[in-house]
Amino acid sequence: MAASASTLTTDTATSQTMRAQLRLRELILSGEFSHGDRMSELPLVERLGVSRTPLRLALVKLEHEGLLLELPGGGYVVREFTSADIAQANELRGVLEGTAARFVAERGTPRRALRALQRVSDEIAEVIYLADYASFERYVGLNGRFHAELVRLAESPFLERALDTVTCVPFASASSFVLSEAELPASREILVIAHNQHLALIDAIAGREGARAENIAREHARLALQNLQIVLRHRGVMQRVPGHSLTTFDQDDC
């Protein structure tokens, strides 16, 4: 849901509820609120320009998404994500994407479908050796497409739903690959490794090696965490990353 909803922009939203949900998520992830902040309805009504009814529906949905926590006495607060949360969510993502990969490999997929993955992979190969920032951003988009395509091939709606429960966690989704200019060389090495894992994944799927595909996808997810740790060495970068205000990193442990 997070993925599909976020493809809409705030303007194209048809209902007030959707508008409120998108705009609110945007506000939260942009750092407008910090973890623990109470989401009082009246100020938000004023700020978002929607009535209380759709706003409340949006709050309920964001609570289900995991960004908000319901208070016992009523009302919601912005949820906090600890480094342990991020690590666990990321590991879980690896498990689920690994399961997707296994499903695809075991079921056997027409070569035509695999070619879609291959194409994205080829595009990625073109950008990882370019050292400029724009190429990195393109990589993030392509990488997201690769993972989305993989999950799509699994043809398992429940798997997608389960993945939605972790992709809402900042820094735990495949497309939240954090970039750091200061660590460009180190990050680029990681991209090379990640690309190699993509290739191995495709090879495993093509050969219907389910267990291999699963394990590659798991290790692939762990690479994202590794990259996050590298970037965390330079605090300055993090300030600009969506979702930063929701996280609490213990010093250099993640």
Next chain:
Amino acid sequence: MAASASTLTTDTATSQTMRAQLRLRELILSGEFSHGDRMSELPLVERLGVSRTPLRLALVKLEHEGLLLELPGGGYVVREFTSADIAQANELRGVLEGTAARFVAERGTPRRALRALQRVSDEIAEVIYLADYASFERYVGLNGRFHAELVRLAESPFLERALDTVTCVPFASASSFVLSEAELPASREILVIAHNQHLALIDAIAGREGARAENIAREHARLALQNLQIVLRHRGVMQRVPGHSLTTFDQDDC
């Protein structure tokens, strides 16, 4: 969410929204509605005795739970669960519970915590050799406790959330072990096997054998599907099982 909410009864619900959500879920699973039925607000308002506002919140929550589907033009219909859905959700449950088992095994758990699992397992050992229906029902409860305890030990909120996305699927949760008087002997064999898997799981966790624990839990989940297939041979039983009206089973394929 499904698990925690269903522990409350309709009466103890504090808010109208909660009351509507519990009662509605009850109505849907009890077969009062069939898949595809439209959940019109006004009739439900009359039936549940709550106003439209809390009812709509309940509908949103049930949609997120997976029991309802949102229509493009607005409104909700009762979702259909095909046998493929059930199989996939069950497989996914195995993956997630396997991950829970792996987490517990790898992290290493104090013997005191393992003893809780052991106790439930001991209680199960007492009931599986009794051939009466009451013992079967006790087994279902104990089995649910075993699985809940295992997930609790994993100490991973996201894992629990992800599991919630599959436990809402009829016949896919650990506690939805379907009983059939007609197939008592066959089902009892399955219980014996399941109990043996529980013991192996505890042993694997105690020995910190993560991969073994994970694979046992996966295979354990597949056993539930096997049992369902056995019970499906006798259609009569299914009529009384919660959630039956939401499912469409292809003949003897599941």
Next chain:
DNA sequence: CTGGGCATGACTGCATGCAAACAGTGACCG
């Protein structure tokens, strides 16, 4: 000076009225 109780304020949960959109039906035109 401190602790407890009361009052006031704010905030949430709920109910209902209103408007817009969709579907269903009937009539009219080709």
Next chain:
DNA sequence: CGGTCACTGTTTGCATGCAGTCATGCCCAG
């Protein structure tokens, strides 16, 4: 006779008013 358009009824989405509850702060008494 069939298709299309318009009208009507139903349904959802939204806005707002109201009441109950929780928290906060102040005042008074010990």
